[in-house]
Amino acid sequence: MTGPVPSRHHDIADDLRRQIATGRIQPGERLRSEADLAGRYKVSTVTLRRALSVLQGEGLVDKIHGKGNFVRLPLRKIMYVGGWGTLDPWTAAEAALRVTVRTTTVQAHGRLATLLNIPAGSPLTEFSCLSLEGASPRGLARIYLPRDLAPVGVLDDESAYGEAATRFAVLGPPPAAVRETVCARPPTPDEASALRISSTVSVLAITRTATDSAGRVVEAALLAFLGDRIDAVFTTHHVIDERQTQG
Numbered sequence: 001m002t003g004p005v006p007s008r009h010h011d012i013a014d015d016l017r018r019q020i021a022t023g024r025i026q027p028g029e030r031l032r033s034e035a036d037l038a039g040r041y042k043v044s045t046v047t048l049r050r051a052l053s054v055l056q057g058e059g060l061v062d063k064i065h066g067k068g069n070f071v072r073l074p075l076r077k078i079m080y081v082g083g084w085g086t087l088d089p090w091t092a093a094e095a096a097l098r099v100t101v102r103t104t105t106v107q108a109h110g111r112l113a114t115l116l117n118i119p120a121g122s123p124l125t126e127f128s129c130l131s132l133e134g135a136s137p138r139g140l141a142r143i144y145l146p147r148d149l150a151p152v153g154v155l156d157d158e159s160a161y162g163e164a165a166t167r168f169a170v171l172g173p174p175p176a177a178v179r180e181t182v183c184a185r186p187p188t189p190d191e192a193s194a195l196r197i198s199s200t201v202s203v204l205a206i207t208r209t210a211t212d213s214a215g216r217v218v219e220a221a222l223l224a225f226l227g228d229r230i231d232a233v234f235t236t237h238h239v240i241d242e243r244q245t246q247g
Contacts, residue, residue: 012041012051020060020071028136031061031069056200059228063198078131078138080225082234083178085168085208087131087139097138099166102128105147112144115209115220123147127165130194137195139225141168149218171219175210180234182206184227191224202227 019025031037031052038048052069055061063069078097079088087097108122116124127143143165149172150161164171170178187195187203195203208221 008041008043009047009050009054012037012043012048013054015041016051016055017058017060020055025071027071027073029071030067031071033068056198062196062201064196065192065198067196073136076133077229077231078133078225080139080168080206080223080230080232082180082232084170085141085221085223087168097131097133099129099131099168101162101165103162104128106144108144112220115207116144116146116217118146118217125150127161127171129165129168131168137226138229139168139223140191140194141165141221141223143168143171143219143221145171145219168221168223170208170210170221172210173212175218176213177211178208179211180206180208182232187224195224195226197226204230204232206232 016025016031025031032040034045034048034052038045041048052061052063056063056069060072061069062072080086081088087099104126106124106126108116108118108120108124110120112124113120113122116122123146124144125147127141127145129141129143130137131139131141161171183205184202185205186199187197187201189199191197191203192199192201197203203224204227206221206223206225208219208223209217210219210221212218
């Protein structure tokens with residue numbers, strides 16, 4: 001008996017995979033348009049897209065809406081250090097990350113008002129930070145401070161806050177407590193656009209709040225990283241139970 005005949009889209013995926021493995025198609029290179037590839041392989045665009053979805057599922061190809069299909073760059077990870085948001089290259093040999101920072105004033109809406117425990121409509125300073133390796137986005141952070149806590153000049157390019165924002169760090173004085181919630185999920189439309197990924201690629205999402213010694217929430221941050229390009233490291237500090245030291 002003979003085995004099952006491979007589906008046509010698997011044959012196409014095998015051929016493209018071989019071209020990627022041999023370097024005929026380079027990392028970061030844009031594939032020919034889906035219509036051109038369908039014509040070359042003499043198949044329908046539906047069959048061609050099935051082949052590309054196989055490669056996307058394997059992490060070899062990224063489909064970027066409105067731009068096309070690209071061979072994925074070699075895997076390089078960055079590190080997020082929990083509690084302070086410091087971003088570091090995964091090893092000293094990796095290319096340094098470049099972070100762009102935009103600042104603006106916005107109003108607190110539903111989720112932000114809840115995170116910061118402030119009335120809806122309260123003014124906030126937003127730091128929108130995008131980390132890149134070359135031209136490829138790696139992570140996105142939107143950091144929010146109540147406007148009354150942002151010093152005069154915080155929106156200026158030379159602000160000291162801007163330097164901290166390039167590390168995705170907690171802004172302002174050291175907080176008394178930092179709370180972080182981590183989950184893997186599909187990207188929001190805004191995240192997919194900023195990170196140049198499809199809606200099928202998972203992101204590691206971190207929601208961070210910082211509280212001062214009086215219990216006031218002084219910052220809320222919404223972070224999103226490419227799920228396979230990030231390692232998050234958290235350190236646990238053991239608390240001594242005072243009840244065990246008594247008696």
